Amino acid sequence: MSIQVRNLTKHFTGFTAVDDVSFDVNPGELVALLGPSGGGKSTLLRIIAGLEEADAGTVSLDGEAVDHLHARARRVGFVFQHYALFRHMTVAQNIGFGLEVAGVAPAERQARVEELLRLMGLGGLGGRRPSELSGGQRQRVALARALAPRPRLLLLDEPFAAIDAKVREELRQWLRALHDEVHVTSLFVTHDQQEAFALADRVLVINQGRLEQAGTPAQILDSPATEFVARFVGEVNVLDGVMHQDHAHVGELRVPLQHPPAGRGVRLVIRAYDLKFWAADDGPATVRRVLPLGDRVKVEAQIHGAGPVFAQFPRRSSLLEGIEPGTRIAIEVTHARAYPRAA
Ligand code: ADP
Numbered sequence: 001m002s003i004q005v006r007n008l009t010k011h012f013t014g015f016t017a018v019d020d021v022s023f024d025v026n027p028g029e030l031v032a033l034l035g036p037s038g039g040g041k042s043t044l045l046r047i048i049a050g051l052e053e054a055d056a057g058t059v060s061l062d063g064e065a066v067d068h069l070h071a072r073a074r075r076v077g078f079v080f081q082h083y084a085l086f087r088h089m090t091v092a093q094n095i096g097f098g099l100e101v102a103g104v105a106p107a108e109r110q111a112r113v114e115e116l117l118r119l120m121g122l123g124g125l126g127g128r129r130p131s132e133l134s135g136g137q138r139q140r141v142a143l144a145r146a147l148a149p150r151p152r153l154l155l156l157d158e159p160f161a162a163i164d165a166k167v168r169e170e171l172r173q174w175l176r177a178l179h180d181e182v183h184v185t186s187l188f189v190t191h192d193q194q195e196a197f198a199l200a201d202r203v204l205v206i207n208q209g210r211l212e213q214a215g216t217p218a219q220i221l222d223s224p225a226t227e228f229v230a231r232f233v234g235e236v237n238v239l240d241g242v243m244h245q246d247h248a249h250v251g252e253l254r255v256p257l258q259h260p261p262a263g264r265g266v267r268l269v270i271r272a273y274d275l276k277f278w279a280a281d282d283g284p285a286t287v288r289r290v291l292p293l294g295d296r297v298k299v300e301a302q303i304h305g306a307g308p309v310f311a312q313f314p315r316r317s318s319l320l321e322g323i324e325p326g327t328r329i330a331i332e333v334t335h336a337r338a339y340p341r342a343a
């Protein structure tokens, strides 16, 4: 099942939540809608599901407009952050609920529930109540319940947001593996870039109701289309400078640019791993702090005549030798994105 979204717009009183958004999802793709909270991701998903009506634009499934179709008729499965399971029902009854409503015969229902329990890694737990499960197991039951009626489309709205970091990561890997097995076309909403990049075939970055960029994780990371995307994905330095020939000057720091923007003012967006520091008595910056962060070390420095800059290095990197607070350093920028700025 493919999805075609064309010019979707949705206003709430005096406010545009979704602003002329268009994109396609190919059959069997897992696509993430990534963006900050309040950006319109849930509204977009709810319009596609038929739970919310757009003011303008169309949603088509396999090329057929579904705008007039009720949510149930669209045959989409939906999983929310807090998709409360029925507490008085067992896990198996929860998973089989949609099939029972649809009038599927008991034997067939049971076979499908068994299949899903196995697929979800919930074998042997069918007789338990939701209260006897962990948070991660509960979200897998919610997912099994959504998949049971064989939806044409699976829509997930921050399904793992309320789960601990470690289990969340396991759920991610597991959802990716599940998707590779069942291949149901899926749209996954998240504000967590790592989650989007770990899971999705393609990522749509949404901000203030608009689609900022659509691309593979590598395209979004390596070629951000807008300053917003560059700043949103990854830990970045944002340095304002002035162009002199093909170098950006940021205080005493000089950054050569292959593609300088038009005009004198320039805004550089530099990822924390696209910088090298080494001790140099005539360098343009001085180290302020060295912060161990698990397997990485963050080094914060002050650029002379400008603001702070930081970089991250692997814990045992030789680049860290001799780097301590007070060390004067040279800086090499291995990769920078440059955007025009009113100087
Ligand atoms: P996201 O899921 O990206 O966090 P939402 O789609 O939930 O964003 O919301 C986008 C904006 O629309 C938010 O500012 C939110 O407050 C507003 N909004 C969402 N639903 C309604 C509603 N029913 N009435 C009024 N405003 C709403």
Ligand code: MG
Pocket (backbone or CB within 6 Å): 038, 041, 042, 043, 157
């Ligand atoms: Mg939301």
